[in-house]
Amino acid sequence: MSNSTQPKYRAKIVGAGSYVPPDILTNADLEKIVDTSDEWILTRTGIKERHICTREMSGVDMAAHACRAAIEKANWKAEDVEMIIVATVTPDYRLPSNSCMLQERLGLVNAGTMDVAAACAGYIHGQSIASAYIESGQYQKILVIGVEKLSTITNYKDRGTCILFGDAAGAVALERTTDDTGVLASFLKSDGRLGKLLWIPVGGTHSPYSEAHEAGDIDNGEDCLNMVGSEVFKHAVRQMGDAALKVIEMAGMTTSDVDMVVPHQANIRIIDALRKRLGLPEEKVYVNIDRFGNTSSASVPLALDEALTTKKINAGDNVLMLAFGGGLTWGASLVRM
Numbered sequence: 001m002s003n004s005t006q007p008k009y010r011a012k013i014v015g016a017g018s019y020v021p022p023d024i025l026t027n028a029d030l031e032k033i034v035d036t037s038d039e040w041i042l043t044r045t046g047i048k049e050r051h052i053c054t055r056e057m058s059g060v061d062m063a064a065h066a067c068r069a070a071i072e073k074a075n076w077k078a079e080d081v082e083m084i085i086v087a088t089v090t091p092d093y094r095l096p097s098n099s100c101m102l103q104e105r106l107g108l109v110n111a112g113t114m115d116v117a118a119a120c121a122g123y124i125h126g127q128s129i130a131s132a133y134i135e136s137g138q139y140q141k142i143l144v145i146g147v148e149k150l151s152t153i154t155n156y157k158d159r160g161t162c163i164l165f166g167d168a169a170g171a172v173a174l175e176r177t178t179d180d181t182g183v184l185a186s187f188l189k190s191d192g193r194l195g196k197l198l199w200i201p202v203g204g205t206h207s208p209y210s211e212a213h214e215a216g217d218i219d220n221g222e223d224c225l226n227m228v229g230s231e232v233f234k235h236a237v238r239q240m241g242d243a244a245l246k247v248i249e250m251a252g253m254t255t256s257d258v259d260m261v262v263p264h265q266a267n268i269r270i271i272d273a274l275r276k277r278l279g280l281p282e283e284k285v286y287v288n289i290d291r292f293g294n295t296s297s298a299s300v301p302l303a304l305d306e307a308l309t310t311k312k313i314n315a316g317d318n319v320l321m322l323a324f325g326g327g328l329t330w331g332a333s334l335v336r337m
């Protein structure tokens with residue numbers, strides 16, 4: 001956790017990139033698969049469509065696209081990168097990690113690597129780790145990536161979840177600065193007692209696929225995301241709101257100092273509830289859930305990249321990032337661009 005005392009170094013966002021696969025799954029497509037309607041999905045979630053990978057495209061493929069763009073915008077060379085932090089719950093393999101595979105793919109030969117598993121709050125966790133490394137003086141240039149191929153863990157027979165998720169990658173280049181920009185405050189929190197509100201029962205060592213397959217649990221969607229949506233919804237609104245107020249206070253600011261909020265895109269009603277609690281106008285909250293759905297750890301860096309590219313976020317802006325996910329995990333970060 002950062003605090004408001006002035007560190008010698010800060011982690012500045014010097015580049016961002018993102019990637020979504022070309023294939024689109026619309027609400028009309030979902031109407032043909034499960035008992036749902038475009039009207040229900042749009043009014044209850046704000047989602048119109050989401051992008052879905054082909055069988056061949058992997059998370060590392062998507063992340064590589066996003067990283068190349070972030071590295072180019074940061075004006076770095078591949079050998080400059082000192083640490084790669086990948087947030088994902090859908091790694092290509094259990095071993096090696098996505099971050100190791102990205103290192104190899106992009107020739108980031110001087111980097112250390114780590115994967116972080118904090119579900120939809122994964123990017124905020126990765127950025128907080130990167131910020132702490134940079135503040136400590138240990139590293140100067142770190143890539144943080146959020147990437148998910150959620151289509152592989154989505155049960156397309158369950159209308160309560162399959163309407164929500166999409167595939168995407170987002171990458172952010174963080175670099176040491178000594179000026180008053182960069183990550184000003186970060187806050188992370190979890191409540192492991194609520195883990196089974198959003199979880200994947202099968203596929204870990206506790207319940208390997210082979211055993212579950214024999215028991216018929218895979219046909220029941222136990223190897224996919226299982227969620228008690230209405231409960232997760234309530235926790236998301238409360239905890240992201242509390243975390244937002246906490247980092248604003250840690251940074252010595254008030255909500256009126258926030259120029260743009262980049263929230264995790266889980267549900268437009270969650271985003272609206274947060275906006276109202278913070279007393280912010282619609283134009284100060286970045287929303288792209290209509291086009292991408294919930295892309296878990298890719299959600300915040302994907303939205304951030306879009307907001308930077310479209311100049312909704314500009315140099316000097318105070319940006320509040322918020323995320324919430326399975327675990328349960330959540331976090332917030334206040335960053336001056």
Ligand code: UT7
Pocket residue numbers: 035036037040041044045120159160161163228229230231232233236266267270294296324325326
């Ligand atoms: O990213 C990590 C964090 N994730 C989240 O934050 C997700 C949080 N949860 C949500 O976004 C919402 O809870 C959902 C969108 C998942 C569900 O919306 P809801 O308003 O909480 O619906 P519900 O689960 O309470 O269900 C209400 C009704 C039920 O019907 P009955 O029992 O009232 O007859 C559901 O069966 O809506 C029904 N329903 C649907 N109807 C049409 C649930 N899903 C659908 C659907 N289409 N896709």
